[in-house]
Amino acid sequence: MKGKKEIIVATVVVAGVLLTLFFYLMGTGEIELNQIVLVGIALILVGLAMYIIWDKIRNVQKGLPGKDERTISMSHKAGYYGFIAAIWSAVFTPLFFDVSSGYEPDGGDVSAIVVLVSAFVFIVSYLYFYWKGK
Amino acid sequence: MKISRGTYPLLFALILFFLIRPTIEEFSKEIGRQINFPFLIVFVILIVIGFIIAIKDKELLKTITDERTKKVDRFAGYYSWWFTLFFVVVSGFIADIRNFTLHQFIIMIVTVMFLSMTLFHMYFNFKGEI
Numbered sequence: 448m449k450g451k452k453e454i455i456v457a458t459v460v461v462a463g464v465l466l467t468l469f470f471y472l473m474g475t476g477e478i479e480l481n482q483i484v485l486v487g488i489a490l491i492l493v494g495l496a497m498y499i500i501w502d503k504i505r506n507v508q509k510g511l512p513g514k515d516e517r518t519i520s521m522s523h524k525a526g527y528y529g530f531i532a533a534i535w536s537a538v539f540t541p542l543f544f545d546v547s548s549g550y551e552p553d554g555g556d557v558s559a560i561v562v563l564v565s566a567f568v569f570i571v572s573y574l575y576f577y578w579k580g581k
Numbered sequence: 582m583k584i585s586r587g588t589y590p591l592l593f594a595l596i597l598f599f600l601i602r603p604t605i606e607e608f609s610k611e612i613g614r615q616i617n618f619p620f621l622i623v624f625v626i627l628i629v630i631g632f633i634i635a636i637k638d639k640e641l642l643k644t645i646t647d648e649r650t651k652k653v654d655r656f657a658g659y660y661s662w663w664f665t666l667f668f669v670v671v672s673g674f675i676a677d678i679r680n681f682t683l684h685q686f687i688i689m690i691v692t693v694m695f696l697s698m699t700l701f702h703m704y705f706n707f708k709g710e711i
Contacts, residue, residue: 520655522659523652523655523656523658523659524655526655526658526659526660526662526663527654527655527658527659527662528658529658529662530658530659530661530662530665530694530698531658533662533665533666533669533694534691534694534695537669537687537690537691537694538687538691540687541683541687551683552683553676553677553683554672554673554675554676554677554681554683554686555673555674555676555677557673557683557686557687557690558669558670558672558673558676558690559673561665561669561690562666562669562670565662565665565666566666569662
């Protein structure tokens with residue numbers, strides 16, 4: 448069935464992310480505020496992704512395609528906004544840390560922030576187009 | 582975005598001179614000094630080519646946009662976003678191992694972002710039907 452493969456892959460990815468977060472938290476001795484924020488954003492992303500997957504599963508069960516012209520167009524538009532967010536987050540992350548705390552983030556911090564911010568913008572704009580009917 | 586056939590050489594010239602050259606310079610000052618002049622020549626050549634194409638296409642002052650060009654923008658943004666995410670994750674690990682400075686890391690990912698966006702845009706634009 449059209450889109451069934453994507454649903455399976457997305458479910459496996461979500462399960463993988465949840466498992467990684469679980470092991471990450473288990474491996475950390477004392478949980479600090481920045482870790483809570485990071486894991487919180489990741490959990491929000493997982494929650495929103497699960498909603499999209501659940502909706503697709505519902506469509507497939509009804510006999511509708513899991514992926515059609517409209518969802519592809521929505522993904523492309525949301526991806527475009529995600530890309531813009533990735534550029535700006537890469538440029539402004541060091542500036543933000545410098546102004547707010549004086550702490551200089553390393554490469555790993557910047558890549559985590561870029562991935563999280565752009566993924567967040569992607570999912571939020573995808574849901575916006577989805578609910579708006581664009 | 583208003584990118585046309587004549588804008589590509591201009592964009593490549595800007596990326597080459599204001600992103601790729603400083604990125605190389607950030608990693609090695611010696612190589613950076615050596616590539617300065619050749620990069621300047623290529624920069625000027627690309628700008629001239631861009632202007633010639635823009636004049637030929639009658640798009641020097643105004644770029645013509647339609648549904649297809651908007652679609653090309655979205656496709657290029659979408660695919661370069663995926664490429665960027667992959668690159669940022671991989672280079673994040675490498676940056677931690679090889680102890681890149683923050684400035685080196687940022688300029689590297691911004692260069693790759695703009696370069697991938699331009700290349701994908703060019704690919705989809707010249708592909709014809711998308």
